[in-house]
Each structure stands twice: as structure tokens, then as C-alpha cells.
Amino acid sequence: MARFLEADGVAFKPYAYQRAALSLEGLSEDVGDIYKKGGVKALLEIPGVGKAIADHIEEYLKTGKIKHYEDFKKKLPLKLDELVRVEGMGVKKAKILYQKLGVKNLKDLEKVANAHKVAPLFGFGEKTEKNILQGLEFLKRDKGRFPIGQILPTARNVLEKLKSLEEVDQISLAGSVRRRKETIGDVDILVVSKNPAKVMDFFVKLDGVEKVWGKGGTKASVRIREGFDMDLRVVKKESYGSALQYFTGNKDHNIITRKIAISKGLKLSEYGIFKGKKQIAGETEEGVYKAIGLPYIEPELRENEGEIEAGLKNELPKIIGYKDIKGDLHCHTTASDGENSIEEMVKAAINMGYEYVGISDHTKSLGITHGLNEKQLLAQNKKIEQLNSKFKIRNSKFRILHGCEVNIMADGSLDIKDEVLEKLDYAIASVHSNMKMEKKEMTQRIVKAMQNKNVDIFGHPTGRLIGKRDEYQMDFDKILEVAKKTGTILEIDSAPERLDLNGFYIRRAKEAGIKMIINTDAHQKEQLNFMEYGIAQARRGWSEKEDIINTNSVEKLLKYFK
Ligand code: DGT
Ligand code: CA
Numbered sequence: 138m139a140r141f142l143e144a145d146g147v148a149f150k151p152y153a154y155q156r157a158a159l160s161l162e163g164l165s166e167d168v169g170d171i172y173k174k175g176g177v178k179a180l181l182e183i184p185g186v187g188k189a190i191a192d193h194i195e196e197y198l199k200t201g202k203i204k205h206y207e208d209f210k211k212k213l214p215l216k217l218d219e220l221v222r223v224e225g226m227g228v229k230k231a232k233i234l235y236q237k238l239g240v241k242n243l244k245d246l247e248k249v250a251n252a253h254k255v256a257p258l259f260g261f262g263e264k265t266e267k268n269i270l271q272g273l274e275f276l277k278r279d280k281g282r283f284p285i286g287q288i289l290p291t292a293r294n295v296l297e298k299l300k301s302l303e304e305v306d307q308i309s310l311a312g313s314v315r316r317r318k319e320t321i322g323d324v325d326i327l328v329v330s331k332n333p334a335k336v337m338d339f340f341v342k343l344d345g346v347e348k349v350w351g352k353g354g355t356k357a358s359v360r361i362r363e364g365f366d367m368d369l370r371v372v373k374k375e376s377y378g379s380a381l382q383y384f385t386g387n388k389d390h391n392i393i394t395r396k397i398a399i400s401k402g403l404k405l406s407e408y409g410i411f412k413g414k415k416q417i418a419g420e421t422e423e424g425v426y427k428a429i430g431l432p433y434i435e436p437e438l439r440e441n442e443g444e445i446e447a448g449l450k451n452e453l454p455k456i457i458g459y460k461d462i463k464g465d466l467h468c469h470t471t472a473s474d475g476e477n478s479i480e481e482m483v484k485a486a487i488n489m490g491y492e493y494v495g496i497s498d499h500t501k502s503l504g505i506t507h508g509l510n511e512k513q514l515l516a517q518n519k520k521i522e523q524l525n526s527k528f529k530i531r532n533s534k535f536r537i538l539h540g541c542e543v544n545i546m547a548d549g550s551l552d553i554k555d556e557v558l559e560k561l562d563y564a565i566a567s568v569h570s571n572m573k574m575e576k577k578e579m580t581q582r583i584v585k586a587m588q589n590k591n592v593d594i595f596g597h598p599t600g601r602l603i604g605k606r607d608e609y610q611m612d613f614d615k616i617l618e619v620a621k622k623t624g625t626i627l628e629i630d631s632a633p634e635r636l637d638l639n640g641f642y643i644r645r646a647k648e649a650g651i652k653m654i655i656n657t658d659a660h661q662k663e664q665l666n667f668m669e670y671g672i673a674q675a676r677r678g679w680s681e682k683e684d685i686i687n688t689n690s691v692e693k694l695l696k697y698f699k
């Protein structure tokens with residue numbers, strides 16, 4: 138709806154629909170259940186959902202359709218969702234390409250761009266055409282994989298449903314989801330049951346299953362409504378550990394563990410570890426690793442990136458735990474493009490069990506987010522001071538920190554004056570514009586920002602958007618060197634489409650002795666829950682608690698800032 142309204146040039150409404158969509162995505166409860174319990178009135182309590190949108194939701198839940206939306210689709214028969222996935226292709230461009238060249242989908246777009254028909258159009262040009270072709274290339278490369286943030290909630294949902302079955306004795310996610318890889322091909326689930334047939338039947342008939350690719354005695358594979366596949370395997374109790382080890386992977390990790398078993402005169406398979414015909418391990422994963430002389434290896438480390446060698450030498454890191462984080466320092470509020478007030482974000486942070494939260498709205502040069510100027514930042518600072526004094530009066534140790542997400546301009550300067558940044562507890566500096574600079578220029582730009590004594594954190598350092606936009610060109614080694622020299626903290630942004638830094642870069646940063654912070658970049662209170670995705674990347678990057686500064690108390694945390 139947001140896209141169609143935008144294509145029609147309607148003001149404000151597209152934004153309202155987008156906010157509502159974000160809000161619905163972030164719900165922990167199914168919107169159908171909310172409606173069943175409380176009707177339209179309950180829908181209206183969802184942040185960002187007003188009367189018109191609530192009515193649309195009701196219409197959809199009742200009829201499976203929204204007439205307004207169907208009308209739009211008839212008027213503009215485009216695969217808009219698909220087309221706007223191409224970086225640089227907005228809704229308005231898509232509409233023009235449809236009207237002038239009849240472009241309806243990605244295939245058409247590729248055809249006209251290759252035929253050089255896009256550049257001559259008014260408002261397009263050579264550069265846009267080139268960007269479109271690049272964007273199309275990118276999409277092809279990423280085909281068929283989903284960001285983990287899109288997968289994990291649904292996978293857990295299915296897991297819960299299966300768990301409710303009496304016939305399910307043990308259950309776990311396996312495969313790349315269990316390893317918390319940033320993108321997932323398909324979801325693997327492993328079950329122990331004495332009645333596999335019953336579990337299989339239940340699985341293929343789950344609400345949301347659209348296609349059954351196959352169903353055998355102990356294995357079934359389905360496509361679900363969200364567009365991805367799920368594999369379910371049922372094993373016997375005595376094989377659960379070895380099957381879990383096998384189906385968690387990754388493949389290369391498995392190949393090495395098998396080789397080690399062979400070198401010890403053993404055979405490792407998904408059924409267990411065998412000495413001749415006798416099974417000596419396999420009921421638990423710990424037992425499997427132990428039998429081949431290894432300590433337990435956390436799933437996030439199982440990528441054959443040195444974890445087996447480290448395990449053999451007993452030098453595996455003690456990676457950060459999912460409960461080690463004490464606060465979130467990248468939070469947007471209604472002051473810029475966030476969905477919730479400071480008070481609401483604070484309340485949600487307290488509910489997460491945090492000791493502190495940092496408010497970091499966008500700054501002025503990012504117009505579309507209503508970024509704050511100096512005056513507004515100072516006013517916000519006052520407000521936060523007042524809120525903090527209330528905590529003190531109530532004898533609460535909870536603390537609100539005040540920062541901002543300041544823009545790094547093309548020349549490396551910041552869009553907020555130093556004398557104002559100085560007054561805040563911290564500043565995150567991020568690149569949000571001019572992302573197609575040459576490597577040398579971009580590196581210089583970031584280096585200059587990190588050298589500013591008011592820049593404490595470098596936000597979402599590589600700028601990539603999963604499946605949408607490549608990282609910008611920069612010399613990461615140089616960035617690490619300057620981060621070290623200037624004491625700049627690198628951010629691990631947990632937003633599922635960012636995961637930036639990712640495990641690969643995190644490990645390099647750790648090895649360079651750089652401290653990091655895991656933030657969510659939340660634009661609404663529910664998104665504080667993204668934290669686990671960032672922690673997962675930190676774990677995949679071999680980070681320990683000491684590497685991540687927001688595992689500390691607020692006093693110690695503040696010492697890391699310049
Ligand atoms: P994905 O689904 O592409 O995100 O990645 P995975 O790792 O979940 O891969 P998937 O679903 O094809 O297989 C699940 C696990 O099963 C995989 O991590 C390791 C194991 N596996 C699959 N094929 C093989 C194989 O040919 N050899 C060995 N040793 N293990 C395999
Ligand atoms: Ca998989």
C-alpha cells in the first residue's frame with residue numbers, strides 16, 4: 138500500500154503505512170490473534186495503526202484481500218516489491234519505466250537497461266542506468282537466501298508448535314539457522330520421537346505450509362507461506378547428538394570431524410560414533426565431540442574457520458553469551474524517525490533487564506529522518522537530564538545516556554558542531570550518503586571522522602544492506618589501525634538487514650585489538666529485541682565478553698568514550 142500510494146504521489150500516507158508495516162513486523166503476537174481477542178479496538182492499540190489501516194487489516198483477516206490494494210494492483214500491474222529491491226530503483230522510477238517502456242518486472246527491467254533504453258529517459262541518465270544494472274547483478278548473486286531476521290521468528294514459531302506435540306521428545310533447530318548465519322537457505326529441524334509418522338503428518342499439515350516437496354518415513358520437506366523451505370528429520374534418541382552435529386554443519390566442519398574420527402579408528406556418522414559395530418557415542422553433541430578429542434564447539438563457530446584446530450589445542454575462545462549485554466546505545470525516537478518516545482524506549486529497555494539505554498537520534502543533514510539540529514539536541518539533552526534525575530529520586534540505578542547518530546559528510550566533517558557534541562555522553566558517527574565514493578576517498582572520509590575527539594563509535598561500519606546494497610569501498614585495515622590509535626569503538630549493528638559488522642569483520646577487529654559495541658539501531662521499542670542477532674554475529678566473530686563494551690556497567694562503559 139505504501140508503495141502504491143507513493144507511486145500515486147500521495148503525501149504523508151505512504152509513510153504512515155510504512156510505519157504500520159514496521160510495527161506489524163515487530164509484533165511478538167500474530168495480528169490475527171490480536172484481532173480475534175480484541176477486534177478493531179485491539180488493532181488500534183498497535184503503534185502506527187490508525188482507523189483506516191485497522192479497517193484494512195480487518196478486511197484482510199476476514200476476506201484474505203484488501204479491495205483498495207487490489208484496485209491499485211489493477212491500475213499499476215507491476216511487481217513493485219520486486220522492482221524496488223533493486224538498489225536505486227524507487228517507486229516513482231518504476232512507475233515511469235512502466236509508463237514509458239512497459240517494464241513490469243525484473244526481467245523487463247534488465248532487458249531495457251541492457252538495451253540502453255533507460256539512460257535517455259528524462260531524470261534517468263547514464264549513471265542511473267549503470268546503477269540499475271549493478272543492482273540487478275547483486276540480486277542475482279543473492280538469490281534464494283533470506284536474512285536470518287526474516288527466518289528465525291517463523292522457525293521458532295514452528296518449533297513451538299512441534300514442541301506441543303506429545304510425540305516430540307526432543308527438538309532443535311539445526312543447519313545454518315542454528316549457526317546463526319546472516320542469511321539462510323532453508324531451515325533444518327531435528328526431532329526425537331518414537332512415532333515419526335505422527336510428527337511428519339503434523340508437520341506437513343501445519344498452518345502456513347504451501348507445498349510439500351517430499352514426505353518419507355523420517356524426513357519431510359515443505360515450502361511455507363513466507364517463501365522459504367523447512368526440512369524436518371526425525372531420529373532415534375541414541376542418535377540425537379550425532380544427528381544434531383551432522384545437520385548443524387557446516388559441511389566443511391563435518392568433513393574434518395569425520396576425518397578426525399577416522400584417524401582415531403572410529404566412524405562418525407549422523408547415527409553415532411562407532412568403534413567397529415559398537416556405538417560409543419551419539420546421544421549428545423558433547424559426547425560426540427568428546428569421543429574425538431574435542432571440547433564442545435558452539436554452533437556459531439562451526440564454519441571450519443580454525444575452530445577445530447583451536448579446539449584440539451584447547452584454545453577456543455569463551456564467546457560472549459546471549460545474556461551478557463547491559464544496555465543498547467543506538468536507539469532512535471520520535472524526535473527523528475523513530476516510532477516511540479524516549480520514555481517508551483526507556484521503559485522497554487528496563488523490561489529487557491538493561492542497566493542503561495542510549496538515545497541516539499539522527500542529525501540534521503539527514504532530512505528524510507527529521508534529523509536534529511544543535512538546538513534540538515541541546516533541548517533533548519535537558520529532557521534526558523530531567524528524566525535521569527527522576528530515576529535518582531526513585532533510587533533507581535537505571536541511567537539514560539544521551540548521544541546522537543551524527544552524519545559523516547562527504548568530506549569527513551560532521552553535521553553537528555563540536556561544542557554541542559561535547560555536551561553529549563557519546564556520539565555515533567555514520568555514513569548515510571555518498572556511498573559510491575572511491576576507496577581511497579571513502580577511507581580518508583571515515584578516518585577524518587574517527588579522528589574527531591567527539592566521535593566515540595563508528596556506526597554500521599560497512600554500510601551494507603543484506604540482499605540490497607554492497608558495502609562501500611574502504612580500506613578496512615586502515616580503519617582498524619585508526620580505530621586503535623584514536624580509541625574509536627566499532628559498532629555491531631543488530632538490525633537484521635544490516636548485521637554490520639558481520640562475523641567476518643568482527644573477527645578481524647578482535648584480532649586487531651579493537652573494542653566493539655553491539656547496538657540494535659532500534660526505530661521502535663520492539664526492535665530492541667534485535668540484540669540477539671548482533672550478539673550472534675559477535676559470537677560468529679569469536680568475540681568474548683571483554684571485546685564488547687556494553688557488557689560493562691555504565692561507569693566502566695563511559696570510560697571507553699573519548
Ligand atoms: P543453508 O541452508 O544453505 O543456509 O545452509 P545449511 O548449512 O543449513 O545447509 P543444508 O540445509 O544444505 O544442510 C544442513 C546441514 O546438513 C549442513 O550444514 C551440513 C549437513 N550436510 C548437508 N549436506 C552435506 C554433505 O554433503 N556432507 C556433509 N558432511 N554434511 C552435509
Ligand atoms: Ca539449511
Ligand code: CA
Pocket residue numbers: 312323324325368
Ligand atoms: Ca536443509
Ligand code: ZN
Pocket residue numbers: 542567569596597
Ligand atoms: Zn544509521
